[in-house]
């Protein structure tokens with residue numbers, strides 16, 4: 473059994489769900505937010521109800537390649553072919569569970585003492601869960617060990633030469649998790665936890681994706697990279713993003729946007745807040761002259777008409793003649809014949825440095841039938857976005873960026889997965905166009921490295937969104953999409969190299 477990724481472990485509790493929300497939706501959102509393993513824990517369900525839920529959650533988890541664990545009930549785990557079970561000290565013993573489930577299923581064991589931890593390790597558990605770390609009202613009579621008690625157990629297990637993943641549980645939320653992880657590490661003499669398990673911090677949240685994201689952001693650097701556990705962000709790429717951020721602020725690239733009517737003001741401001749210098753102009757009578765001095769050009773197809781198309785061509789010709797990077801945002805490019813024709817003509821007559829679109833738009837350019845566009849919105853899902861990004865990049869000899877809950881960037885050779893962001897971005901119109909504007913600003917100083925420019929644009933938007941969303945909740949200043957917008961723009965303006973180094977989650981996919 474390969475080491476199981478327990479970095480962010482969701483344990484369910486249906487009674488905590490906000491009104492109208494299903495456990496299935498919550499689990500889907502939580503996975504999109506970064507949960508690495510899910511446990512169905514239903515203390516009051518009938519056997520049949522438990523079985524039905526287990527089947528449904530197993531399918532959701534399997535589709536996302538996330539292990540699905542059943543709490544206590546080995547019979548139900550076996551009936552639905554779950555990936556494993558979690559058992560406590562009062563449940564069926566580990567030895568019997570293993571005999572029933574065989575060597576290929578995951579068995580996790582709750583441990584409250586050093587003796588129980590070593591017994592579970594020696595008995596062949598796949599992970600152990602010392603706890604509870606903080607008092608919690610979610611489980612009755614849970615005796616809490618505190619970070620120091622959990623740290624002592626980790627120390628003894630690691631001294632015992634065991635690399636088994638160790639996850640703790642109980643009263644953990646996005647506010648106390650970072651300090652807890654540090655305290656545990658200190659108390660264990662330098663050994664980190666492999667992950668954290670939570671119930672209420674995700675289940676009670678209106679937006680489980682946001683809640684999971686907020687927790688996951690705190691885990692990077694604080695959770696051990698046990699084999700198969702939380703992958704480390706690619707440090708070369710992160711440093712490239714940092715240096716591009718510094719260059720934008722030093723050089724103030726002059727970015728010309730021929731964009732749509734909805735995002736005029738937003739685009740100008742995001743470029744300005746990042747550190748660039750925007751010019752918003754679309755008249756055919758001046759785009760060529762403007763092209764004499766710009767560092768980067770944006771062609772955004774949002775509100776398209778024949779005048780804008782003509783301006784695109786004139787501006788693009790000038791940009792190509794000066795080797796100025798062009799970032800194309802082919803909004804709704806498969807939706808109407810005007811858009812289909814415009815994008816085909818642009819791609820055949822001009823050199824485009826970066827195409828940034830959603831799954832519907834890039835899917836259309838790849839010829840995929842999996843997705844489509846409804847106006848500016850994407851419909852459907854790409855089964856393999858990394859390959860689609862690479863295919864379109866090769867086809868048009870460009871860099872392609874597919875934005876979504878996770879962004880994929882490819883220059884036709886490499887593929888990078890950018891994981892930052894949160895659900896609020898989907899609730900605010902213009903955030904996609906703002907990402908395009910960030911990418912184009914970075915392209916203006918990237919000296920031809922458009923893969924890095926695209927990764928930088930997606931990462932800055934994603935990290936800023938996560939930082940803005942932290943202000944959501946009791947005592948915070950973010951109440952919904954409108955206040956989020958203000959916090960997001962401030963976060964872009966205030967973003968530091970340290971923030972990027974701490975929070976960026978960018979991963980090169982070597983196997984592509």
Ligand SMILES: Cc1ncc(COP(=O)(O)OP(=O)(O)O)c(N)n1
Pocket residue numbers: 481483511513543544558559560561563580582601611639641669
């Ligand atoms: C990840 C994880 N850790 C601990 C527990 C608690 O399990 P247990 O001690 O068996 O208590 P119940 O869950 O049965 O109340 C868990 N479920 N998951």
Ligand SMILES: Cc1ncsc1CCOP(=O)(O)O
Pocket residue numbers: 483513603604607608609610611614641642643644669670671672673
């Ligand atoms: C299932 C379980 N086992 C030990 S504590 C606990 C519940 C933790 O819930 P919360 O994350 O809401 O404190």
